[in-house]
Amino acid sequence: MTKCSRRNIFKLAGAGSLALLLPAVAMKNAGTAWAQDNALDPESPQAKALGYVAHFEDVDQAKWTRYQEGQICGNCQLAQGDVSADWMGCGIFPGKQVAREGWCNAWVARQG
Numbered sequence: 179m180t181k182c183s184r185r186n187i188f189k190l191a192g193a194g195s196l197a198l199l200l201p202a203v204a205m206k207n208a209g210t211a212w213a214q215d216n217a218l219d220p221e222s223p224q225a226k227a228l229g230y231v232a233h234f235e236d237v238d239q240a241k242w243t244r245y246q247e248g249q250i251c252g253n254c255q256l257a258q259g260d261v262s263a264d265w266m267g268c269g270i271f272p273g274k275q276v277a278r279e280g281w282c283n284a285w286v287a288r289q290g
């Protein structure tokens with residue numbers, strides 16, 4: 179017969195908590211990996227055509243004169259998904275993730 183001591187109960191609770199936590203950690207890391215794997219390459223022809231950069235400080239302001247301070251993917255109307263996240267979707271670049279602090283020449287002020 180198994181002895182059900184307080185120590186055994188705490189051991190089981192600890193193992194159960196870990197079992198619940200591990201899949202959540204794995205899913206979070208999988209999401210990050212997916213975003214990085216699908217990150218829009220600023221050197222790709224589509225990105226270059228619109229002057230996309232992964233950080234607004236890299237905008238060539240002599241070439242892309244529409245750029246104005248404060249414009250980032252995170253406040254662009256065309257951004258999709260969680261715009262407070264580091265990476266997000268974009269209606270201009272389907273299947274790719276753009277950086278929250280990125281920018282391209284198609285930037286449109288986000289409404290609301």
Ligand code: SF4
Pocket residue numbers: 230250251252254255256257258267268269270271276280281282283284285286
């Ligand atoms: S359209 Fe908007 S969200 Fe998409 S890359 Fe350009 S600035 Fe970023």
